[in-house]
Amino acid sequence: MxxxxxxxxxxxxxxxxxxxxxxxxxxxxxxxxxxxxxxxxxxxxxxxxxxxxxxxxxxxxxxxxxxxxxxxxxxxxxxxxEEDFQISLFEIQYPRKFVTIEHRQVLGTLMSLGLKRGKFGDILISEGRVQFFAAEEISHYIKNNVESIGRAGVKLVETGIENAVTAAELWDENELTFSSLRLDTVISGIYHLSRQKSLALIQHGLVKVNWTLIENPSFSCEEGDMLSVRGHGRAKIMGLDGKTKKEKWRITVGKQK
Missing domain, CATH: 3.30.1370.160 (Ribosomal Protein S8; Chain: A, domain 1)
Incomplete structure (x- = not known):
């Protein structure tokens, strides 16, 4: 096989x-x-x-x-x-009264260290508290090399995993119809963009499917796919619900709040 x-x-x-x-x-x-x-x-x-x-x-x-x-x-x-997984949890200390730190800023700073995305886990943000998980083998390197995120001076404090905040993901679900499962068609429908705009986003390397950069507009989407369009947020194909009488796909889509 x-x-x-x-x-x-x-x-x-x-x-x-x-x-x-x-x-x-x-x-x-x-x-x-x-x-x-x-x-x-x-x-x-x-x-x-x-x-x-x-x-x-x-x-x-x-x-x-x-x-x-x-x-x-x-x-x-x-x-x-749990110890076998060798995971460290960091809390970011920063002047919360004066600045806000966003998920993309944290990820951008971590990626600028020259490490693979696979060395970092989820980034958690809850009521101003910002934390992230990382592979234990790079914890010292991170602590010694992150001094600012965005315009904020920061200090990384390694803490016990039991101190992790909970940051629930919220999704707005809607049932939409699409003429096909082509990536450019799906993006146009989900984000209310013209076909030309969707094509441009894909061709300029701004679209990922399942965390992989996709530059082919005719890429066929499937149930369970996670879409990420830079500047427009993330969406997930929750379900393929069959076709209408006019042969259009009915798809349940979740957009991240």
Missing amino acids: NIYQHFRPEEREYIDQVLQWKSNVEQQYAPKLTDFLDPREQHILKILIGEHGEVNYQFFGGISGLERNRALIYPDYLVPS
């Missing part, structure tokens, strides 16, 4: 990587800890590792219900603990 036929062509490299991780755990009988994975990567890993085999997996990102998680792939003798 060709495993690749069940996934998109651009996911082939990651599929090979997961299969190699699984093989290494089987042969070496030792666990493998990954970087933080986005939900699509977690979904693929879950399918490829499978259930009830000699190799198991668990996801953990610091607390339950997070988007980005590290995966621990391990032989069946091991009983994992």
Whole structure:
């Protein structure tokens, strides 16, 4: 059976990587800890590792219900603990009375350190408190190299995971109709943009599907896809609800509040 036929062509490299991780755990009988994975990567890993085999997996990102998680792939003798995931939690101290720090500013600052996105987990913002999860192996580097975010001078304080704030994701759900599942068509409908504007956003590298940059307007969207359009926010295809009498797709879409 060709495993690749069940996934998109651009996911082939990651599929090979997961299969190699699984093989290494089987042969070496030792666990493998990954970087933080986005939900699509977690979904693929879950399918490829499978259930009830000699190799198991668990996801953990610091607390339950997070988007980005590290995966621990391990032989069946091991009983994992939270410590095995090697996750640090940082709280950002800044002059909250005078400035506001946004999610994109935190992510931009962290990415400017020259580290992979996979080294950072979720960014949590709740009532002015700003926190983020990171891989333990880079915690000292982060602390020594982040002194400002946006225009605010900041101090990073490493704290226990039990001190994590809860920042619930809220989605506005609507049922929309689309003439096709092409990416440019879907973006036009979700964000109320002209087809020309949607094409320009895609061609200028401002659109991601499942955290992967997509520059092909005819890319076919599927149920569960997460869309991100720079300057317009994120949306998720919650469900494909069939076609109308006029052969248009009925799609349930969630837009992040």
